[in-house]
Amino acid sequence: MRTTQRASIRGVVDTVFYSGPTFSAGRLLCADGSAVKFAGKVFVRENDAVRLEGRWVDHPKYGRQFEAEFMGHDLEMDPDGLANFLANHPDVKGIGPVKARLIADEFGRGFDAAIRSRPEAVASVAKVPVETALELQRVWVANSDFNAAMAYLSAFGLTHHQVTTLVDKFGSQVVPMLESDPYVLMREITGFGFKRVDKIARKLGTPKDLPSRIRAGIHYCVLAALDDGDCWVEYEDLLDRANTLLVMDTLDSREVIERHLEAMTAEGVLVSQPFERLVVADPEIQRTETELAAFLKMAHQPGPHPVGDVEGLLNAEGAELNPEQREAVKNALAHSISLMTGGAGSGKTYAVSTITSIAERLELRVVLAAPTGKAAKRLEQVVGHEAGT
Numbered sequence: 367m368r369t370t371q372r373a374s375i376r377g378v379v380d381t382v383f384y385s386g387p388t389f390s391a392g393r394l395l396c397a398d399g400s401a402v403k404f405a406g407k408v409f410v411r412e413n414d415a416v417r418l419e420g421r422w423v424d425h426p427k428y429g430r431q432f433e434a435e436f437m438g439h440d441l442e443m444d445p446d447g448l449a450n451f452l453a454n455h456p457d458v459k460g461i462g463p464v465k466a467r468l469i470a471d472e473f474g475r476g477f478d479a480a481i482r483s484r485p486e487a488v489a490s491v492a493k494v495p496v497e498t499a500l501e502l503q504r505v506w507v508a509n510s511d512f513n514a515a516m517a518y519l520s521a522f523g524l525t526h527h528q529v530t531t532l533v534d535k536f537g538s539q540v541v542p543m544l545e546s547d548p549y550v551l552m553r554e555i556t557g558f559g560f561k562r563v564d565k566i567a568r569k570l571g572t573p574k575d576l577p578s579r580i581r582a583g584i585h586y587c588v589l590a591a592l593d594d595g596d597c598w599v600e601y602e603d604l605l606d607r608a609n610t611l612l613v614m615d616t617l618d619s620r621e622v623i624e625r626h627l628e629a630m631t632a633e634g635v636l637v638s639q640p641f642e643r644l645v646v647a648d649p650e651i652q653r654t655e656t657e658l659a660a661f662l663k664m665a666h667q668p669g670p671h672p673v674g675d676v677e678g679l680l681n682a683e684g685a686e687l688n689p690e691q692r693e694a695v696k697n698a699l700a701h702s703i704s705l706m707t708g709g710a711g712s713g714k715t716y717a718v719s720t721i722t723s724i725a726e727r728l729e730l731r732v733v734l735a736a737p738t739g740k741a742a743k744r745l746e747q748v749v750g751h752e753a754g755t
C-alpha cells in the first residue's frame with residue numbers, strides 16, 4: 367500500500383543495503399533514535415546526513431518503509447549532528463572525531479557562516495592547516511549547492527545522479543543558469559528532449575518567446591526529421607514545423623523563428639545548402655556526408671587484391687548467379703569500393719555469399735558487417751561466415 371500524502375524525514379544513513387547512481391536502499395537513523403528503512407531513486411553513502419522526501423509505503427516483502435523520491439543533504443544540524451557530519455562524511459579529509467567536536471562546540475549552528483567567510487578561524491579552532499579548512503569549505507558549499515539544485519530540479523524529475531552531474535559541472539551557478547535557460551538540460555542530460563523540458567519550463571513560467579526556447583525548438587525539428595529518415599529539411603518546411611511546435615501566439619511568430627534560424631546557420635549551429643530548394647541540416651550530417659562522398663570518389667580505383675580468371679572463379683563458385691548478380695560480383699572483385707543495390711529478394715545476400723566464397727578460395731581475409739545485430743545474424747546464417755555490426 368502506498369500513501370498519497372508526501373512526507374519528509376531527516377537523519378543519518380546508518381546502513382546501506384544497496385547503493386547505485388539511480389537507486390539506493392538502506393536504514394536512516396533519525397534524531398529521535400528511531401530507525402527507518404528507505405529505498406528510492408537517490409544515491410546515498412553511510413554516515414551521510416540527509417533529508418529524504420517521498421511517501422510511506424507498505425512493501426509486500428520489506429514491510430513499512432519510506433519511498434524516497436528526492437534527497438538533499440541535511441545541513442540544518444545541531445552541534446552533535448554537525449560533529450557527526452564532519453567526522454564521518456567520506457569527502458571530508460583531515461577532520462577526525464576530536465577536531466569535529468572542537469568545531470561543533472565552537473561554532474554550532476553558526477558553522478555555515480563561519481566556514482563560508484572565515485575558514486581560517488575554523489582551521490584555528492580545529493588546529494588544522496588552512497588548506498584543510500578550505501577543502502572542508504568546498505565540500506560544505508558543494509552540499510549546499512546540491513540542496514539548492516535538488517529543490518529546483520525536482521520539478522524536472524532528474525535523478526540524484528543527474529543533479530550531481532549538473533552541480534559538478536556548474537557549481538553554485540546551476541540554479542540561476544537553469545532559471546534563465548532551462549533548455550540547457552537538453553545539451554547536458556541524455557534523454558531530455560525538447561518536449562520534455564519545454565513542458566516543465568512552461569509550467570515554471572518560461573516565456574514562449576525566450577530565444578533559447580525558439581532555438582531549441584528549431585534544432586529539435588531538424589533532429590526529429592533525421593529520426594524520420596530525412597537528413598536535410600527544406601527551409602520553408604522547417605519554419606512551418608517549428609512554428610507549429612512552438613505555438614508562440616503572436617502574428618509574426620514565423621518571422622521571429624526565421625530570424626533565429628538565420629542566426630543559427632550564420633553561427634554554424636545549423637547548415638544550409640541551396641540544392642533544388644534551400645535545405646537545412648545538423649552540421650554533423652553534412653560532415654558525415656562530405657566524408658562519405660570523398661570516400662566513394664575512390665570507388666573507380668582498382669581493388670588492392672587483383673583477381674585473375676574471374677570468369678573461371680564465377681563458374682566455380684557462382685554458377686547460379688543471374689546476369690545482374692554476376693556483374694555485381696565482378697565489380698566487387700575489381701574495384702576498391704563497390705555498391706550493390708536491390709530490393710528484398712533480389713539476391714544481394716547470395717551475391718555477397720559468392721564474393722565471400724571466392725575470397726576464401728583465394729585465401730583472402732573476409733570481414734562481414736551489418737548495421738544491426740539482427741541483420742548481422744541473418745547475414746551470417748545465409749553466407750556461412752561470421753558477421754558483426
